[in-house]
Amino acid sequence: MQSLYNFIIEPENNRYNNEIEINGKKLIINTTMDDHKFVNRVGIVKSIPLVGKTNIKVGDKVIVHHNVFRRFYDIKGREKNSSSYFKEDMYFCYFDQIFLYTQNNQWKAPLNYCFIKPILNNKKDIITAEKERKHIGILKYGNKSLEALGINEGDLIGFNLNSEYEFIIDNNRLYRMQSKDITIKYEYKGDEVEYNPSWAKGCGGTY
Numbered sequence: 260m261q262s263l264y265n266f267i268i269e270p271e272n273n274r275y276n277n278e279i280e281i282n283g284k285k286l287i288i289n290t291t292m293d294d295h296k297f298v299n300r301v302g303i304v305k306s307i308p309l310v311g312k313t314n315i316k317v318g319d320k321v322i323v324h325h326n327v328f329r330r331f332y333d334i335k336g337r338e339k340n341s342s343s344y345f346k347e348d349m350y351f352c353y354f355d356q357i358f359l360y361t362q363n364n365q366w367k368a369p370l371n372y373c374f375i376k377p378i379l380n381n382k383k384d385i386i387t388a389e390k391e392r393k394h395i396g397i398l399k400y401g402n403k404s405l406e407a408l409g410i411n412e413g414d415l416i417g418f419n420l421n422s423e424y425e426f427i428i429d430n431n432r433l434y435r436m437q438s439k440d441i442t443i444k445y446e447y448k449g450d451e452v453e454y455n456p457s458w459a460k461g462c463g464g465t466y
Contacts, residue, residue, distance in 0.1 A: 260305075260306055261306045261307070261308065261309050262306065262308055262309070262351060263308060263309050263310050264308050264309075264310055264311070264353070265308055265351040265352055265353055266304055266306065266307055266308060266315070266321075266351070266352040266353075266354075266357065267304075267305045267306040267345060267349055267350070267351060267352070268302035268303060268304050268305060268321060268323065268327070268349070268350055268352050269302060269303050269305055269348050269349050269350070270299050270301070270302055270303075270328050270348065270350075271299070271301040271302060271303055271320065272299065272301075273299060274298065274299050274328040274329075274330065276297050276298075276299050296325075296425075298325040298326075298328055298329045299328050300322055300323050300324070300325055300327075300328075300426065301320060301321070301322060301323075302320070302321050302322075302323050302327070302328070302350070302352070303318065303319070303320060303321070304316065304317050304318060304319045304320075304321055304360075305317065305349060308354075311354065313354070313369070314360075314362075314367070314369070315357065315360045315369065316362070319360045319361060319362060320360065320361045321352075321357045321358075321359065321360045321361075322357070322358045322359035322360070322366075322426060322428070323352055323356050323357055323358065324356040324358070326341055326343065326356075327341060327343045327350050327352055327356060328341070328343075328350060329341045343356075354369075354370065355370060357369055358372045358374075358426075358435050359372070359374065359400060359428070366400050366428065367400070368400045368401065368402045369402075370402070371402055371404050371437045371438040371439070372402060372435060372436070372437060373398060373400060373401050373402055373405060373435075373436055373437070373438060373441070374398075374399045374400040374426070374428065374433040374434065374435055374436070375396040375397065375398060375399060375416070375418060375423075375433060375434045375436060376396050376397045376398075376399045376431065376433055376453050376454075376455075377391040377392070377396045377432070377434065377453075377454045378391060378392050378395060378396055378397060378415075378451050378452060378453055378454055379391060379392070379451075379452040379453070379454040380392045380454075381450060381452060390454060390456070391454040392454075394417055394418055394419070394420060395415070395416070395417050395418070395445070396415075396416065396418065396434065397413065397414070397415055397416070397451070397453060398410065398411070398412050398413065398414045398415075398416050398441075399412065399428075399431075399433055400412065400433075402438060404438045405438050405441065409444070410441060410444050414444055415444070415445040415446070415447055415451060416441050416442075416443065416444055416445065417441070417442050417443040417444075417445060418434075418436055418440045418441055418442060419436075419440045419442060422434070422436045422437075422440035423436070424436070430455075431455055432455055432456060
């Protein structure tokens with residue numbers, strides 16, 4: 260069973276991440292379908308498209324757009340599946356709705372997507388209550404277009420305003436962006452520290 264232009268995927272575990280585990284105990288953190296932050300964004304590939312080239316394979320774990328598995332209420336208050344729904348817990352997914360995939364236990368970013376790790380705001384000369392520095396971070400997962408520009412994973416980079424799309428990957432809070440959002444490559448000064456909020460460390464994995 261293959262779609263012409265779409266991947267077919269199924270959610271890993273549930274469609275929503277409504278619970279987290281802290282110190283061996285489950286904590287309910289969401290009871291509604293409305294907040295996209297709690298939609299599961301981790302899927303397993305069941306088939307790849309017939310048309311188009313991809314390095315993604317059947318069985319790969321993928322990070323997808325939050326609308327793929329999302330449910331909503333229509334104007335009459337009836338609960339509905341997203342337009343991606345196919346059948347029996349299977350969903351269509353476009354190429355550009357897949358942001359990361361994993362092979363051999365390594366995350367890889369397809370197309371022009373990339374993921375940035377924020378850094379701690381430890382600048383004493385800047386008076387702010389913000390825990391992380393704005394518009395600067397470390398490239399965690401890059402892509403071929405950035406590599407061609409000499410920007411590689413581990414580099415300190417600057418990025419555009421409002422380009423942050425938050426994900427939790429392996430208990431780390433990261434920002435998904437595109438290559439065009441990366442504006443500059445900085446030299447390390449030696450005082451940069453990755454910032455990961457405490458709630459992300461115990462959130463239960465990836466979503």
